[in-house]
Amino acid sequence: MARTFPLERCRNIGIIAHIDAGKTTTTERILFYTGKTYRLGSVDEGTTVTDWMVQERERGITIVSAAVTAEWKDYQINLIDTPGHIDFTAEVQRSLRVLDGGVVVFDATQGVEPQSETVWRQADRYNVPRICFINKMDRVGASYEYSIESIRTRLGANPIPMQIPIGAESNFSGVVDLLTMQAITWRDELGREPVYGEIPAELRDEAEERRAILVERIAELDDDLTVKFLEGEEITVEELKAALRRATLANKATPVFCGSSLKNKGVQPVLDAIIDYLPSPLDIPPVRGTDPNSGEEITRPASDDAPLSALVFKIVTDPYVGRLAYFRVYSGKVTSNTMVYNPGKGRKERIGRLLRMYADRREDVEEIPAGDIGAVLGLKESFTGDTLCDPQAPILLESIQFPEPVISVAIEPKTTADQDKMADALRKLSEEDPTFRVRTDENTGQTIISGMGELHLDVLVDRMLREFRVQANVGRPRVSYRETITREVPKVEYRYVKQTGGKGMYGHVVFSIEPVERGNGVQFESKVVGGAVPQEFVPAVQKGVMEAAESGVLAGYPVTDVKVTLIDGSYHEVDSNEMSFKMAAIFAFKEGIQRGSPVLLEPIMKVEVVVPEEYLGDVLGQLNARRGEIQGMEVRPGNAQAVRAMVPLAEMFGYATELRSATQGRGVFSMEFDHYAPVSATVAQKILNS
Numbered sequence: 001m002a003r004t005f006p007l008e009r010c011r012n013i014g015i016i017a018h019i020d021a022g023k024t025t026t027t028e029r030i031l032f033y034t035g036k037t038y039r040l041g042s043v044d045e046g047t048t049v050t051d052w053m054v055q056e057r058e059r060g061i062t063i064v065s066a067a068v069t070a071e072w073k074d075y076q077i078n079l080i081d082t083p084g085h086i087d088f089t090a091e092v093q094r095s096l097r098v099l100d101g102g103v104v105v106f107d108a109t110q111g112v113e114p115q116s117e118t119v120w121r122q123a124d125r126y127n128v129p130r131i132c133f134i135n136k137m138d139r140v141g142a143s144y145e146y147s148i149e150s151i152r153t154r155l156g157a158n159p160i161p162m163q164i165p166i167g168a169e170s171n172f173s174g175v176v177d178l179l180t181m182q183a184i185t186w187r188d189e190l191g192r193e194p195v196y197g198e199i200p201a202e203l204r205d206e207a208e209e210r211r212a213i214l215v216e217r218i219a220e221l222d223d224d225l226t227v228k229f230l231e232g233e234e235i236t237v238e239e240l241k242a243a244l245r246r247a248t249l250a251n252k253a254t255p256v257f258c259g260s261s262l263k264n265k266g267v268q269p270v271l272d273a274i275i276d277y278l279p280s281p282l283d284i285p286p287v288r289g290t291d292p293n294s295g296e297e298i299t300r301p302a303s304d305d306a307p308l309s310a311l312v313f314k315i316v317t318d319p320y321v322g323r324l325a326y327f328r329v330y331s332g333k334v335t336s337n338t339m340v341y342n343p344g345k346g347r348k349e350r351i352g353r354l355l356r357m358y359a360d361r362r363e364d365v366e367e368i369p370a371g372d373i374g375a376v377l378g379l380k381e382s383f384t385g386d387t388l389c390d391p392q393a394p395i396l397l398e399s400i401q402f403p404e405p406v407i408s409v410a411i412e413p414k415t416t417a418d419q420d421k422m423a424d425a426l427r428k429l430s431e432e433d434p435t436f437r438v439r440t441d442e443n444t445g446q447t448i449i450s451g452m453g454e455l456h457l458d459v460l461v462d463r464m465l466r467e468f469r470v471q472a473n474v475g476r477p478r479v480s481y482r483e484t485i486t487r488e489v490p491k492v493e494y495r496y497v498k499q500t501g502g503k504g505m506y507g508h509v510v511f512s513i514e515p516v517e518r519g520n521g522v523q524f525e526s527k528v529v530g531g532a533v534p535q536e537f538v539p540a541v542q543k544g545v546m547e548a549a550e551s552g553v554l555a556g557y558p559v560t561d562v563k564v565t566l567i568d569g570s571y572h573e574v575d576s577n578e579m580s581f582k583m584a585a586i587f588a589f590k591e592g593i594q595r596g597s598p599v600l601l602e603p604i605m606k607v608e609v610v611v612p613e614e615y616l617g618d619v620l621g622q623l624n625a626r627r628g629e630i631q632g633m634e635v636r637p638g639n640a641q642a643v644r645a646m647v648p649l650a651e652m653f654g655y656a657t658e659l660r661s662a663t664q665g666r667g668v669f670s671m672e673f674d675h676y677a678p679v680s681a682t683v684a685q686k687i688l689n690s
């Protein structure tokens with residue numbers, strides 16, 4: 001089957017934004033103008049297409065990134081939805097991993113907000129080229145200039161304004177395209193038809209000036225154009241576009257557009273810009289991975305003829321059709337009714353029904369070619385981050401990194417009938433979401449769920465009720481502490497020996513255990529030589545370490561940021577087996593942690609509070625009282641001050657209420673996980689006694 005669109009006419013794009021900047025509204029308009037939805041949805045009425053989950057509709061926030069295919073001017077655009085709320089950070093991470101370019105939406109009255117900053121930095125890390133859309137130009141206080149300035153100063157980016165607005169606030173009526181020097185307005189209320197015309201007289205001088213700056217700035221980005229510019233030669237619109245495209249792809253520049261999605265103005269130029277400036281799968285470097293057999297690094301070109309490599313980036317359990325796995329194909333193609341190989345799990349999987357998602361329907365397809373995104377039903381063993389590849393030419397792509405959950409609650413079924421259903425529901429939900437964890441507390445036997453924030457857990461408990469019909473009592477949210485060691489233990493050993501009549505048990509391991517930098521989790525390495533611990537038992541030793549690390553020695557919190565090296569040991573010809581080595585590893589690990597001067601780590605949140613000037617003193621006082629460290633302050637439009645601080649999560653419970661009453665409801669704050677840090681001895685004592 002021939003592909004419908006050549007690769008250079010494909011775009012995998014994410015719309016990225018701070019909560020409430022207007023991502024959903026913008027996505028809706030895109031789907032409407034690209035002709036795949038039949039009526040315009042509205043976030044406020046809860047009828048949008050991408051927000052298809054009930055909770056999303058009710059809460060008006062986008063939780064799940066669905067991938068939707070649209071068409072614009074003979075290009076295929078796959079829109080990968082990303083959430084704005086940082087509690088759903090796993091969604092952002094996974095979508096950044098598979099998308100090729102981003103449209104970052106800002107609220108023109110706010111400019112860069114904390115979460116847009118976070119996502120921007122993540123996009124930097126993944127080298128995702130971006131364009132910006134300054135939305136809400138119709139709102140009182142909207143400022144194109146301020147927003148662009150904040151992109152420059154807060155994000156350290158190189159924003160290139162491509163338009164100027166016509167009219168402001170409620171009189172905002174269109175934009176001037178500075179490249180073509182045309183005014184763009186919209187004929188009807190729904191903004192279906194852009195009208196290209198003359199620039200209004202009162203804006204002509206400004207537009208001329210701005211265009212001259214634009215040309216100079218684009219020329220600066222390109223050697224050939226720099227020469228032309230300096231020699232005073234005419235530079236064509238096509239040349240400017242081509243140079244800006246190269247600079248955007250190289251992350252040297254970010255074209256900026258403006259509009260009002262709600263008022264249906266400014267969206268089509270953004271669609272044009274997606275085509276003009278954002279990458280096709282051919283513009284990104286060939287995907288890299290390792291050969292699972294030899295460990296050698298290999299790459300695969302974005303071509304239908306290459307062997308298959310694809311990455312599963314999202315699992316959705318649909319109550320009607322079952323488990324749906326979204327994947328991105330990097331090379332080759334995924335064809336229905338074929339076998340693929342999951343090298344991470346060492347398993348083959350059968351590709352059953354293949355689906356492509358449109359805004360208003362699903363379509364069964366025979367194949368999903370290179371560079372494209374699709375969904376498959378019926379995979380059994382493959383989850384988020386897993387590679388699917390050609391069994392004859394295996395490749396293991398790098399998995400997706402997710403942060404550790406920082407908050408947990410105890411949860412118990414309301415009735416015994418709910419017991420099994422709850423376990424099943426929690427399992428399915430944690431399969432979908434790698435930052436959602438379920439464990440049983442060793443001491444109390446309670447089921448503990450953990451996630452990235454209160455909202456994250458609320459939504460999951462809510463889904464359990466609605467989708468799986470499980471009633472549960474939920475405890476108070478608690479901080480997910482961690483345990484780690486503060487000094488190296490060069491040698492710790494354990495000999496696990498049991499003589500029980502018949503066959504005995506014998507396992508003996510010698511470890512060295514050392515603290516490693518934050519964020520590294522538990523690392524394991526074997527350096528045994530000469531078969532002191534036979535190779536076949538090493539995986540069991542590692543398993544023992546990982547299991548033991550699930551609960552530390554201080555208060556049973558997971559152990560993190562340690563490196564365990566297996567340096568020696570011994571075995572018995574008859575009595576040694578996997579279980580005895582695993583047990584030896586568990587005991588050796590626990591003792592090692594005990595001897596390494598263990599400490600508690602607590603999650604520290606990056607907090608930003610924006611308040612009117614007159615409340616600044618109170619807010620600083622509150623943050624200090626909560627063990628907050630003030631990082632900086634900044635003036636914001638409308639006589640407001642933004643305070644940035646690092647505050648332990650444990651101190652942030654109830655902050656929303658306190659801030660509201662201290663500022664008569666005028667203060668707002670946002671927070672997100674930043675890092676884990678050791679707690680002081682006095683605080684640790686309190687935690688251990690609680």
Ligand SMILES: Nc1nc2c(ncn2[C@@H]2O[C@H](COP(=O)(O)OP(=O)(O)OP(=O)(O)O)[C@@H](O)[C@H]2O)c(=O)[nH]1
Pocket residue numbers: 017018019020021022023024025026043044060061062083084085135136137138139259260261262263
């Ligand atoms: N005045 C104005 N309001 C807008 C505009 N775009 C969106 N809004 C409103 O802003 C609010 C948030 O819009 P959403 O589209 O839900 O924003 P979002 O970024 O998708 O938010 P999450 O899904 O929660 O991350 C809604 O009440 C919209 O009606 C705009 O261009 N102008």
